[in-house]
Amino acid sequence: MNAARMMFSASLYIIVCSARNRIRVRLRRLREPRYLFGAIAGVAYFYFAFFSRVRAGRAGRRRRAAPMPSPDVMAALTASGPAAAGLLLMVVTTAFSALPVTSSLLVFSDAEIQFLFPAPVSRRQLLLHRMMRSQLGILFGIIVFSVIFPSASGYARLQTGISLWLLFATWRVYFAGISLARTRLTDRAASARRTAWTPMLVLVAALAVVAISVARAFATRPVESAQDVLSRLSEVAAIPVVRILLFPFVALVRPFFAEWPWPFVLALGPAALVLAAAIVWVLRTDEGFEEAATQASARQAAARQARIAPAPTARAVGWTLALSGPTEGLFLWKNAVQIARATTGLTLIRYAVPLALIVVSMSTSVMASRNAVGLAMALCSIAIYIAAFTVMLGPQIMRTDLRDDLRHLELLKTWPLRASAVIRGEMLFPGAVLTAIAWLALTCAAILSAAGFPRLSLAWRMSGALSALLLTPALVFAQLMVHNAAAVLFPAWVPLGTSRPRGVDAMGQRLILFGAVLLTLAVMMAPGLIVSAILWFAFYRFIGAAVLIPGAVICLVMVAAEVLTATEALGPAFERLDVTSIERVE
Amino acid sequence: MAFTVEHLRRVYGSLHAVDDLSFHVGEGEIVGLIGPNGAGKTTTLRCLAGILRPTAGRVRIDGHDIVEDPIEAKRRLAFMPDEPHLFEYLTVEEHLRLTARLYAVRDFEPRARALVEELELTGKEKSLPGELSRGMRQKVVIACGLVRDATTLLFDEPLTGLDPIGIRKMRETIVARGRAGAAILLSSHLLHLVEEICTRVIIMDRGRIVADGTFEELASRADLATIGSNLEQIFMRVTGRDTAT
Numbered sequence: 040m041n042a043a044r045m046m047f048s049a050s051l052y053i054i055v056c057s058a059r060n061r062i063r064v065r066l067r068r069l070r071e072p073r074y075l076f077g078a079i080a081g082v083a084y085f086y087f088a089f090f091s092r093v094r095a096g097r098a099g100r101r102r103r104a105a106p107m108p109s110p111d112v113m114a115a116l117t118a119s120g121p122a123a124a125g126l127l128l129m130v131v132t133t134a135f136s137a138l139p140v141t142s143s144l145l146v147f148s149d150a151e152i153q154f155l156f157p158a159p160v161s162r163r164q165l166l167l168h169r170m171m172r173s174q175l176g177i178l179f180g181i182i183v184f185s186v187i188f189p190s191a192s193g194y195a196r197l198q199t200g201i202s203l204w205l206l207f208a209t210w211r212v213y214f215a216g217i218s219l220a221r222t223r224l225t226d227r228a229a230s231a232r233r234t235a236w237t238p239m240l241v242l243v244a245a246l247a248v249v250a251i252s253v254a255r256a257f258a259t260r261p262v263e264s265a266q267d268v269l270s271r272l273s274e275v276a277a278i279p280v281v282r283i284l285l286f287p288f289v290a291l292v293r294p295f296f297a298e299w300p301w302p303f304v305l306a307l308g309p310a311a312l313v314l315a316a317a318i319v320w321v322l323r324t325d326e327g328f329e330e331a332a333t334q335a336s337a338r339q340a341a342a343r344q345a346r347i348a349p350a351p352t353a354r355a356v357g358w359t360l361a362l363s364g365p366t367e368g369l370f371l372w373k374n375a376v377q378i379a380r381a382t383t384g385l386t387l388i389r390y391a392v393p394l395a396l397i398v399v400s401m402s403t404s405v406m407a408s409r410n411a412v413g414l415a416m417a418l419c420s421i422a423i424y425i426a427a428f429t430v431m432l433g434p435q436i437m438r439t440d441l442r443d444d445l446r447h448l449e450l451l452k453t454w455p456l457r458a459s460a461v462i463r464g465e466m467l468f469p470g471a472v473l474t475a476i477a478w479l480a481l482t483c484a485a486i487l488s489a490a491g492f493p494r495l496s497l498a499w500r501m502s503g504a505l506s507a508l509l510l511t512p513a514l515v516f517a518q519l520m521v522h523n524a525a526a527v528l529f530p531a532w533v534p535l536g537t538s539r540p541r542g543v544d545a546m547g548q549r550l551i552l553f554g555a556v557l558l559t560l561a562v563m564m565a566p567g568l569i570v571s572a573i574l575w576f577a578f579y580r581f582i583g584a585a586v587l588i589p590g591a592v593i594c595l596v597m598v599a600a601e602v603l604t605a606t607e608a609l610g611p612a613f614e615r616l617d618v619t620s621i622e623r624v625e
Numbered sequence: 626m627a628f629t630v631e632h633l634r635r636v637y638g639s640l641h642a643v644d645d646l647s648f649h650v651g652e653g654e655i656v657g658l659i660g661p662n663g664a665g666k667t668t669t670l671r672c673l674a675g676i677l678r679p680t681a682g683r684v685r686i687d688g689h690d691i692v693e694d695p696i697e698a699k700r701r702l703a704f705m706p707d708e709p710h711l712f713e714y715l716t717v718e719e720h721l722r723l724t725a726r727l728y729a730v731r732d733f734e735p736r737a738r739a740l741v742e743e744l745e746l747t748g749k750e751k752s753l754p755g756e757l758s759r760g761m762r763q764k765v766v767i768a769c770g771l772v773r774d775a776t777t778l779l780f781d782e783p784l785t786g787l788d789p790i791g792i793r794k795m796r797e798t799i800v801a802r803g804r805a806g807a808a809i810l811l812s813s814h815l816l817h818l819v820e821e822i823c824t825r826v827i828i829m830d831r832g833r834i835v836a837d838g839t840f841e842e843l844a845s846r847a848d849l850a851t852i853g854s855n856l857e858q859i860f861m862r863v864t865g866r867d868t869a870t
């Protein structure tokens with residue numbers, strides 16, 4: 040057996056066995072109730088979130104007979120679509136080629152590096168193996184997309200799937216070539232440098248020629264309509280030079296626009312040709328393979344490790360642990376130090392940017408629906424959403440408590456501490472931080488409340504704000520209690536550190552846990568709310584809006600009592616908690 | 626008084642990792658716990674340390690039951706595992722301080738200084754575990770175990786990852802603690818270390834004790850008398866790995 044066939048069969052063996060074993064593991068773990076229930080919840084979620092909506096949408100379309108674009112527009116789209124999409128693809132490809140991003144095709148797993156790199160196989164064969172392995176991921180993504188793709192016919196789904204596969208496969212291979220070329224841009228040998236620079240310079244030059252032609256087409260007279268834009272792009276694409284330069288890009292997108300079945304089949308030929316050309320080019324420019332692959336794999340491994348356990352920095356935190364004091368204080372210090380050292384500007388951006396986007400978009404939608412205007416009103420609305428988001432989702436996101444410290448359970452179990460104090464101590468830091476953030480946002484909202492709620496009197500606004508301030512720690516600590524109770528009672532359900540198990544079953548587990556948290560929160564708040572309601576009916580007529588405040592105080596006190604009682608009750612369960620329930624038996 | 630193990634059993638599913646284990650380690654005794662891989666040594670030590678809950682049996686540290694009275698039992702205990710588990714966000718100094726608070730160590734500062742020097746951690750006090758080599762991390766775990774006056778010391782492969790100087794110092798430290806009256810149980814595959822510093826040896830196989838005694842006692846056992854007093858030969862014989870027989 041020659042080396043190429045040997046590598047091909049070895050590659051196929053790795054891919055098939057890995058895929059088979061991964062499916063087996065996923066199926067085998069369904070024997071455990073937590074994964075079975077999780078899988079049921081996950082499948083149900085998918086069904087209701089996607090499939091039922093797709094079916095309902097289809098039925099709705101049939102009933103409504105949604106208006107189609109005019110025949111002229113459809114004709115223009117069919118005629119000019121490939122040119123416009125090809126042009127877009129060219130621009131995106133050039134932009135990405137200039138970015139210092141390494142192709143994922145050059146990322147090998149640790150096992151691949153250990154087993155295949157020292158094996159008697161060529162670099163080309165290794166690249167072919169990696170290309171073959173990447174197909175599974177592409178195919179899976181495309182199947183999922185094709186299923187949820189809003190389309191009336193199965194053929195259209197098939198056409199979209201095949202077109203997407205050709206596009207993504209070529210895209211990946213091409214960027215592997217670009218990544219390989221990049222490693223030789225500063226090579227000592229002039230010929231190597233020439234070979235490395237050529238594809239990028241050719242691409243930029245091609246884009247420049249096409250851009251000039253497009254600019255000329257649009258500079259002569261103003262644009263009249265979308266149809267006009269498409270027809271002018273079509274004219275540009277028909278220019279012989281531009282046609283040649285755009286060929287690979289247009290060929291890759293043409294299958295999306297071709298009619299089913301024969302025009303589509305005919306469009307596949309040129310697209311396949313482009314893919315084959317990209318593969319040949321990459322296999323011929325494999326000189327910098329080892330360096331590029333090793334660097335890419337190391338970067339990927341570091342990024343993966345950073346996601347599991349971000350590398351902290353030993354910065355001073357200005358808080359020295361006192362040598363005596365309550366257990367809770369010890370955990371407050373430990374978790375505060377952890378956050379202070381784990382949090383970097385980048386981490387803050389990672390959480391702050393999505394949070395800001397969510398809050399701003401939600402606020403904007405509310406403002407729009409109420410026809411509200413004014414900066415003060417907008418800020419008030421944003422502050423309320425920040426507070427609500429922090430209180431309701433903060434305890435789920437901020438896991439610097441027992442959920443994170445299950446990783447250190449072996450160490451915690453050797454400490455001579457009361458288990459209930461450990462649980463309380465673990466909750467203290469995230470609870471304090473979330474409460475502080477929510478309080479800050481609520482204080483801002485209270486200050487701006489005159490603009491945010493112009494119809495409410497000062498008494499109502501201040502009573503409401505004060506009540507919200509009082510209820511915040513109750514809601515935060517009640518939720519943290521449920522999350523930590525879950526960690527003690529069902530440790531196997533809790534992902535360790537920042538790692539997250541994958542799969543529909545794991546997603547279902549998270550949904551179940553979230554539902555359980557909400558349910559428990561409702562149960563915990565119920566006694567306080569009932570007493571508050573009684574107070575309302577008894578005293579509202581005498582003290583008005585101020586009755587909200589004693590109601591909130593009662594809720595806070597009752598939830599505090601419940602949390603204390605629950606942590607005491609969880610103590611024996613923590614004592615019984617076995618490290619083998621969260622780790623494999625040695 | 627030190628510590629006593631009575632009919633200890635630990636089961637994982639259908640696997641009896643530790644089965645009916647009973648022994649006593651007195652004050653000043655250094656007992657070596659040896660056995661082939663999978664014999665149940667680490668499970669035994671983890672049960673003694675309160676990490677794993679025994680399926681059956683009792684473990685008493687200075688008379689305090691590890692299950693019924695865990696806080697008092699753990700106060701007297703120091704466990705040094707084979708794999709150094711440290712908080713990745715706390716420095717060496719902060720780990721020692723944390724330990725001092727947990728165990729209410731009175732003269733913490735001079736003790737910590739002496740230990741840092743003894744274990745050659747000087748200059749690493751402000752370092753995080755991620756910045757230390759495995760051997761250094763092992764030394765931090767050992768320092769945390771020794772910064773307090775534990776009456777019972779449990780070592781699981783204490784020399785793993787240490788350099789020759791560290792090994793020598795560690796050996797001296799264990800012997801010194803034993804002489805000072807601590808009851809020490811040391812699990813190791815390094816038979817020459819066990820032979821050198823232990824006053825008694827317990828050999829485990831398949832979750833059970835197959836031999837327990839001083840080297841002289843073991844060597845004089847009827848079934849072992851012919852093979853000499855070499856611990857390796859004794860180990861091979863009692864665990865059934867002696868192919869010569």
